[in-house]
Amino acid sequence: MSDDFIFRGSLAKVDDTVRQIIAREDARQASTIILIASESEAPEAVTEALASSFGNIYAEGYPREESRRQTQAEIADIDLELAHYRRYSDPRYYKGVEFADTIEALARRRAAELFAANGISADNLYVNVQPLSGAPANSAVYTALLQPGDTIMGLNLNDGGHLTHGSPVSRSGKVYKGVPYFVDPVTEVLDYDAIERIALENKPQIIVAGYSAYPRIIDWQRFREIADKVGAYLLADIAHISGLVAAGVHPSPIGIADVVSTTTHKSLCGPRGAMLMTHKRDLARKLDRAVFPGEQGGPHVNTIAALAVALKLAGTEQFRALQRRIVDNAARLATQLQEHGIRVVGGGSENHLLLIDTKSVRNEGTPDGVHLTGDMGSRILDVAGIVVNRNTIPGDKGALSPTGIRMGTVWASQLGLSARAASANCARVSIIRR
Structure with missing residues (x-):
């Protein structure tokens, strides 16, 4: 292997395993609705400078x-x-x-x-x-x-x-x-x-x-x-x-x-x-x-x-409009989840995120009405193509058994999530609830 190959070879030639993993991650991000409150998609110009x-x-x-x-x-x-x-x-x-x-x-x-x-x-x-x-x-x-x-x-x-x-x-x-x-x-x-x-x-x-x-x-x-x-x-x-x-x-x-x-x-x-x-x-x-x-x-x-x-x-101004849309989408998503019977922590959202109480989703077919956990809820949503994270909410005993799910609207809003799309996502979550 020549020095030129080491320093000038493309990723596909040098390490196709890593290239394939990156390609799979690209596909995952492109094919799912990402509602992780701490994540966003960096603009192309930003990633270009990052690779400088x-x-x-x-x-x-x-x-x-x-x-x-x-x-x-x-x-x-x-x-x-x-x-x-x-x-x-x-x-x-x-x-x-x-x-x-x-x-x-x-x-x-x-x-x-x-x-x-x-x-x-x-x-x-x-x-x-x-x-x-x-x-x-x-x-x-x-x-x-x-x-x-x-x-x-x-x-x-x-x-x-x-x-x-x-x-x-x-x-x-x-x-x-x-x-x-x-x-x-x-x-x-x-x-x-x-x-x-x-x-x-x-x-x-x-x-x-x-x-x-x-x-x-x-x-x-x-x-x-x-x-x-x-x-x-x-x-x-x-x-x-x-x-x-x-x-x-x-x-x-x-x-x-x-x-x-x-x-x-x-x-x-x-x-x-x-x-x-x-x-x-x-x-x-x-x-x-x-x-x-x-x-x-x-x-x-x-x-x-x-x-x-x-x-x-x-x-x-485009960025300011995006931020307004982020807040509007979070508020709408919180309101509509409540309308579908899912309890939202604190009664709503005034920023980019909301928390849902998975204890409000119970299996009525069991004697004690076993409720959904934050971990199980996030896993079910992930299978359905909606990416969230389990999260503690007020009253939880600890981080190992949280009864909440955190959702954020930054990434989805970057991709053009509208009020109508927020309603559709709410419907998907409520279907999973049932």
């Missing part, structure tokens, strides 16, 4: 700080940027990173312009686009702001919280003390007065708002008031709803929370990565050092390039 030669290089460190206040046009003046680089170099440890500097500066600026809100301008919104995914991003926030043993207060995992919000099975609950708050057991929505009482009792150093399985609008200002009463930082984790926030269909926590974290796929429809944002300059420096060298080494520059493309797309 930026994936070959290391670029430990950051672009020069002054580039944060440059306009996109100034950053894109590559000849001028090269002249500056050749004269002054940059703060990174590696050389050969002049174009990595440009692409990262562009991604940071596009994110700042896209998410600037609540009186915070793009010039005063500090963005880090280097976190490799959501969990390391949140870990970096804790590294920057907390000491081991400090208290993190986040939503209980079974009520829709995330592992990285202080769960005892996560590093966030091992290095730090995790204190949960809960949704109201009757309404299944956040009870801010109860959350305040828990905060006053436990005096956390940081409160996390933002969830992986909560279908309602979040009152960021109320969380700010609670955090201020106990002297806590407020972290807004908008990993699931960042696309909705960018499009203005969900309130923004920018300028309210001390730090905002998000993944860059899910509803933002970009590559698999993450970002951190803050309007506080002193925190920005701490966050940067917590990401590198605190949490990770060299960033994935190809992912940052793909993110820059996704952020440009997220600033378009």
Whole structure:
């Protein structure tokens, strides 16, 4: 086997087994209705940038700080940027990173312009686009702001919280003390007065708002008031709803929370990565050092390039229309499932996801009316070509035996899911119920 074959051979020639597996996955995605709330299809331009030669290089460190206040046009003046680089170099440890500097500066600026809100301008919104995914991003926030043993207060995992919000099975609950708050057991929505009482009792150093399985609008200002009463930082984790926030269909926590974290796929429809944002300059420096060298080494520059493309797309009217459709489809799906006798947790959906209670699907032919489990329900739907995930819901004993199914409408809406199609999908689910 020649060196040329190793480095220049096509995937089909080098490893047809992997090619076939990829082809099968392509076919699976094309032939099913994907209602996984944390998944979306990255646009072709995003995946093209992701496969670029930026994936070959290391670029430990950051672009020069002054580039944060440059306009996109100034950053894109590559000849001028090269002249500056050749004269002054940059703060990174590696050389050969002049174009990595440009692409990262562009991604940071596009994110700042896209998410600037609540009186915070793009010039005063500090963005880090280097976190490799959501969990390391949140870990970096804790590294920057907390000491081991400090208290993190986040939503209980079974009520829709995330592992990285202080769960005892996560590093966030091992290095730090995790204190949960809960949704109201009757309404299944956040009870801010109860959350305040828990905060006053436990005096956390940081409160996390933002969830992986909560279908309602979040009152960021109320969380700010609670955090201020106990002297806590407020972290807004908008990993699931960042696309909705960018499009203005969900309130923004920018300028309210001390730090905002998000993944860059899910509803933002970009590559698999993450970002951190803050309007506080002193925190920005701490966050940067917590990401590198605190949490990770060299960033994935190809992912940052793909993110820059996704952020440009997220600033378009087409993207905003998509996000409105995502929310409308989730609300309609929730309503129609209820009309078919399936209980929806919290009574509906105000974002991109909904949770159904599989206990509302019972086998009336058995003496005790055995109910459907989340696992069995998700498996039945998968066979029918509808892809979802089992999920805990309020009242569940644990993650091993959940009685819920989580559904999201991002991917289906990207492919043109309409109100009529949402009705058809509801009918398919209800047929399976019967």
